[in-house]
Amino acid sequence: MLLIECPWCGPRAESEFTCGGQADIVRPREPEQVSDQEWGDYLFMRKNTRGMHREQWLHTHGCRRWFKATRDTVSYAFQGYETFGGKDAKDARDARDAQEGKQS
Numbered sequence: 001m002l003l004i005e006c007p008w009c010g011p012r013a014e015s016e017f018t019c020g021g022q023a024d025i026v027r028p029r030e031p032e033q034v035s036d037q038e039w040g041d042y043l044f045m046r047k048n049t050r051g052m053h054r055e056q057w058l059h060t061h062g063c064r065r066w067f068k069a070t071r072d073t074v075s076y077a078f079q080g081y082e083t084f085g086g087k088d089a090k091d092a093r094d095a096r097d098a099q100e101g102k103q104s
């Protein structure tokens with residue numbers, strides 16, 4: 001079974017997650033100024049990387065939060081996780097615990 005580490009909940013089974021595809025896609029600042037080709041590329045064109053790939057994941061059957069992961073598409077090995085705010089997994093859990101009044 002593949003384990004995925006939610007930055008807030010820790011390692012969980014893959015079946016709890018939904019992959020949201022490639023991460024770090026930037027929406028054009030002024031969409032009305034881009035050509036139809038550029039808009040189509042933004043909406044539909046994604047990398048099909050062999051090797052390290054940045055993806056966004058949703059902890060669907062857990063905390064329901066989105067996060068980013070770096071995964072090797074050949075071996076399926078995850079190399080790292082971070083929140084959309086740029087925190088790594090430990091920092092995210094520490095922030096959650098502090099917010100909930102827990103000590104780590």
Ligand SMILES: [Zn+2]
Nearest residue numbers: 006009059063
């Ligand atoms: Zn979670």
